[in-house]
Amino acid sequence: MSDYLVQFNNISKFFGKVIALKDVTMRLKKGEIMCLLGDNGAGKSTLIKTLAGVHKPDEGEIIFEDNKIVFDSPKDALDIGIGTVYQDLALVPLMSVTRNFFMGREPQKGIPFFKTFDVDKANKIAADRMGQIGIDVRDPSQAVGTMSGGERQCLAISRAIYFGAKVLVLDEPTSALGVHQASMVLKYIVKAASEGLAVILITHNVHHAYPVGNSFTVLNRGKSMGTFQKKDISREKLLSMMAGGEELDKLEVELQEMDRIHNKN
Amino acid sequence: MSLKSKSISSKSSLNEDERLKKISPLRVLLNRPELGALGGSILVFIFFGIVAGDTGMFSAYGMLNFLDVSANLGIIAIAAAMLMIGGEFDLSIGSMIGFAGICIAIPAIYWGWPLWMSIVFAFAMAVLVGYFNGIMVVKTGLPSFIVTLAMLFILRGLTLAITRLITGRTQVPGLRVLIEDDPLAWLFATDTFKWLFTWLGSLNLIELRTDGTPLATGIPPSVIWFIALTLFATWILMKTRYGNWIFASGGDKVGATNVGVPVGRVKISLFIGTAVASTIFACIQVLDAGSADTMRGTLKELEAIAAAVVGGCLLTGGYGSAIGAAFGAIIFGTVSMGIFYTDVDTDWFKVFLGAMMLIAVVFNNYIRKKVTESK
16 A cells, blocks of 8 residues: 555556646645646647546556556546646636536436426535535526636536535636635645645646745646655756746846847947 | 625625616616517507508407417417527427427328327427427537528428329318317317307407308417416526526536526527427417418528517527517518508508517617626
8 A cells, every 4th residue: 555545657648749748747746736837738638638538648557545447538537536727617607606616517406307497405515515615605597607717617617516526626727817816726726635635726827826835847848857755856947947937037137138238229 | 804895895886886877667678678579569560550540440359369370479479489598599490380280180190190290200200300490409519500400491492392192282181071079170170269259249349241250250269378388488587497597508608507507408408399389389270271281481490580689589508588579570561561551551560560670679779788888
C-alpha cells in the first residue's frame, strides 16, 4: 500500500507525429493540492483529457488506490472517483441551480414507469451544499445565469464532490475571475482538500496557484519539468520555469535597452 | 483555517443579503416562459368579447368551434415546443400529417385492412420517420432545419406519388363507414360529455336545433387530446428526469453530454414525439372528415412553431413550456375563428399571426437576457 491515492506514471500521448505529452508523472496523496502549471500549448488540455478518460494514454499507467486502471470513457474515470471540472463548467445558464446540480443524475421517487424527479429533495441538497461553501442560495430554482462566475465555479466543483469525486481535476478554475471571486474559489478548493480530496489544479496563474498548492508540476512543451514541494521552490522560480520566465527576462532586458536608447536620444 | 473561512463567508453572504434586491412576485411571474402567451390569450378573449360578444362566438357551439381549431394546432404545437426546448426544429410536421393520413386511408380502403390496423400502421410509420429525422440530426450534426426541410419535401412527395399511384387521385374518401365498431377509431372520433350538452340543452341554456337537440353535441376528441397532451408534456418537463434532460440537451449539448445526459437519445425521442403528434392530428382530422387528402397539414409545421414561440420557447433551445405552447395555440385558434365573427376581412389573419410572432420573439429575447445576465 503506497501513500498515494492516485498515480499517473510516465504518461505519454501522441497525435500522429505530434508528441503532445511525454513521460509526465504525477502522484497525489489524499488532501494534497497539486498545481499543474504551464503556458499555453504546454499540453495542459491534453493532460486533463487523459486524466478524465477522454484520451487514452499511449504510454504509461494510471494507478488508483494501488490498482492499475484503464479508462475506456469519461464515465469510467467518473465511476472510480476522478471528477473533472472543465473550463466551460458544463452548466446551463438558463436552468436552475438545482436542475444544473443534478443534471444527468436526478434523484427520483415513485413507482417504476411513473418515477418523478424528486425536486424537493434535490432543492434541499443543492441549497445545503451551496450553503456549506458559504453561498446562500435562497431560491434554488433561480437560474444559474444569475450567479457570479465564482459562484458558478463553486457550484460545478461542489457537484463533482457530491457525486463522489475523490480526485478533483480543475481546469483553470480562476482564469476568468476577478480577485475577489478567485479567492472565493481558491478558499473552497483548500477546504475540499482539507476534507481528504486530492486536487489537481491546472492553471497558468502562479499567483493563484502558489498560496494554495502543496506541490507544483511544471509542464513545458509536453514534458514535465519536475514536481516540486512548496518548501523547495519560490514563486519567482516557478514563474521563470513556465517558459514565460526566460522570455520575460529577455523582455525586461530588451525594455531596458529601449529605455537606454530612448534616453540617449 | 476552516473556522476563519467560515466567519468570512458568513459575513460575505450577509453583505450579499443587503445587496440583493427584493424580487416582487410579479417579477417571478415575468420569468415564467408561458406568461406572454397567457397574457396574450386573455387580451384576445377580451378583444373578441368586446368586438364579437353578441355574435354567437361565445355560445357553446361557437366556443367549441374555436376550441377545436386551437386544440388541433395545440396537439402539434406542444410536441414542437418540447422539441424546441430540446434544441431542435421539425419542419416535416405538416408533411407527416398528410403522410399519416394516407397511411390510414389507403390500407383501410384499398387493401381491406381493419381501420385499427391502419391506425397502428400510421403510428408505426410516424415512429420510423421521427427516428430517421432524429438519427440524421444526431449522427451527422447537421442543423435539424435542413434535415427536416428535406423530410418535408420527401414526405409530401411520397404522399402524393403513392396516393396517385394506388388510387389515381389525390384524395381517399370513404372512411366514415369504417369508424363504427372499430376498437381504436373511437379514440380519435368520439365526442365526449354528450350528456352534459343534452342536459344543458334540456334546460335551454345552450342553443338548440329545430328538432330540440343541442347544436353543440359534445366536446370534440381534439380538445380531450389537447388537454391530456398539455398535462402529460408539462408533467414530463417539470417533474421527471427525462424532462430535465430535455432542458439540458437544448441548453448546452456539450455540457449535458459531459455530465452524462444521453443527449442523442433525448433528441431522437423528441423527433419521434413530433411525428407521433402529427399522426394524432391526422387521425382526428381524417376520421372527422372521413377522407384523407394528400395536401392535409400543409404549412402546419410553421403554425406549430409559431405557437411554440409565442408560448415562450427560445429558438436556441433550453427554455420554454408546454403550457405556453398550449396558450399560443389557443391565441391562434381563437383569432383564426373569431375573425369570422367580426367585420374584419379574414385576409388579415396572417398579418396578425406574423406580428404576434415578432412581438413574442422580441419579448422572449428580452427575457433570456434577464435570466442569463450575471449579478
